[in-house]
Amino acid sequence: MAKVNSPPLTPAGFQVLLAIARGHAHGYGIMxxxxxxxxxxxxxxPGTLYRTLARLSADGLVEEAPHRTEDEPHDARRRYYRLTDLGLRVARREAALLQRLAAESAEAGLLGERARTA
Amino acid sequence: MAKVNSPPLTPAGFQVLLAIARGHAHGYGIMxxxxxxxxxxxxxxPGTLYRTLARLSADGLVEEAPHRTEDEPHDARRRYYRLTDLGLRVARREAALLQRLAAESAEAGLLGERARTA
DNA sequence: CTCGTTCTATCCATTACGGATATATCGAGA
DNA sequence: TCTCGATATATCCGTAATGGATAGAACGAG
Known part of the structure; x- marks a missing residue:
């Protein structure tokens, strides 16, 4: 069985994974x-973005994808990325944690009930 | 009108605010x-925790609260904290962002549908 | 009184971040 | 075709945040 011990994911790292999962495949679009x-x-x-992309790539969470010649008019400068299987698992785990924290926030009364009295 | 420009909240900072909002008022309990x-x-x-508490306090997001002589058996070592009004607003704003990101994660298919095929 | 645990606090090395800067390509228009 | 602003990637550097080790005081059990 492969180790599921994913390398630590930084906040910026998750933002990038989420953006890619949502279909924004190249750096500038992610920003x-x-x-x-x-x-x-x-x-x-740009500093954080491209450094993060490089780290995610080195950690095997994302990989470069071939240029999409279909819809896009082909911009040679762009570099496209997609999630690897590992990247997808890591993103899911982190998303679940976020959901958990959002639920705790609700329990703590931090969501909804805004400015009730005012 | 007071500036709502809250000082930047670090990931650890939010964890601490959430813990306090959930009733865990002293450092060790927060951990x-x-x-x-x-x-x-x-x-x-401990390093991150107490440094974070100090910063949150300096930024006016939390404040030290008197020892609770009621339920707790009074431990002189403990220092209790509670959210300030500002801290509550900041925590709410961050919680809303979390919720938003969780929703985006769901849109991206990162929540639920786990190991469908397997 | 002694000892293990709880609790707060600080120090240091590592890492992440934010912003400025550099460079190259693209597309629009003169 | 030549120029120019916008797009796009990439690197550098100063600052800040993190994680872990260390220290030491107060607690409670025995």
């Missing part, structure tokens, strides 16, 4: 997605 | 709660 989905409260600069 | 609620996948060592 925009993260900014948008978090309402601007998380912003990956 | 145990975080370990437990995350199934051991997040572990705050």
């Amino acid at each position: 925009g997605f993260v900014d948008e989905v978090t309402g601007g409260s998380v912003q990956l600069g | 145990g709660f975080v370990d437990e609620v995350t199934g051991g996948s997040v572990q705050l060592g």
